[in-house]
Amino acid sequence: MDIRLIAWGRRVKRGGAPPPLWLFSDPARTPDLLAVVRALPPRLCGVVFRHDAAPERAALGVQLAALCRARHIALVVAGDARLAARLKAGVHLRGGRRAGVLALPRHAPITASAHNLAQLRQARLAGARIAFISPVFPTASHPGAPALGGLGFRNLARRAGRTKPFALGGINGGSIRQLGKFCTGAGAIEALAAAATRR
Numbered sequence: 001m002d003i004r005l006i007a008w009g010r011r012v013k014r015g016g017a018p019p020p021l022w023l024f025s026d027p028a029r030t031p032d033l034l035a036v037v038r039a040l041p042p043r044l045c046g047v048v049f050r051h052d053a054a055p056e057r058a059a060l061g062v063q064l065a066a067l068c069r070a071r072h073i074a075l076v077v078a079g080d081a082r083l084a085a086r087l088k089a090g091v092h093l094r095g096g097r098r099a100g101v102l103a104l105p106r107h108a109p110i111t112a113s114a115h116n117l118a119q120l121r122q123a124r125l126a127g128a129r130i131a132f133i134s135p136v137f138p139t140a141s142h143p144g145a146p147a148l149g150g151l152g153f154r155n156l157a158r159r160a161g162r163t164k165p166f167a168l169g170g171i172n173g174g175s176i177r178q179l180g181k182f183c184t185g186a187g188a189i190e191a192l193a194a195a196a197t198r199r
Helices: 003-012 033-039 057-071 081-086 117-125 149-157 190-197
Strands: 021-024 045-049 074-078 090-093 110-114 130-133 164-168 185-188
Touching: 003 021, 003 185, 021 190, 033 057, 045 057, 057 074, 057 081, 074 081, 081 090, 110 117, 117 130, 130 149, 149 164, 185 190
Parallel strands: 021 045, 021 185, 045 074, 074 090, 090 110, 110 130, 130 164, 164 185
Antiparallel strands: none
């Protein structure tokens, strides 16, 4: 259990703000997604639902949305505004690209990924409340991909404007502390899945 990441999330959480910790779903690394979400701390966490190639993605999404509502866990659907609207969830924009966002329910959260300044600007223009700047550190999701490091993250985070800069990629309870005051939240897979399943 990554107690330090959960503790960091509790320290930075602000009333009325989006949850500071977000689980990114991954069919290979979160095969029992519902079990992981059942154990996440309520009101502290959100879920970015990917599972793009899963054959029963929509059916799993329906179960996930019901579970998230019951447990006060925020939910966004990656790259699929139509499914997001069906689930009464928010949407996650890949690379900040806007795609059917206007079909979302009112007040549905919009998040985005951003790997560079251009994508960060796109995310801001699309109305994203959170931009997951990545990859901050080396990550199993993209082995061998160049990482921004703490300095690269901070340089982009300073340019986020009204969009909240969150860190993604190699995030755990130790690495998050290297990012300083510009990091207002984080996304993770293993750190939150492990924290959830070992609680």
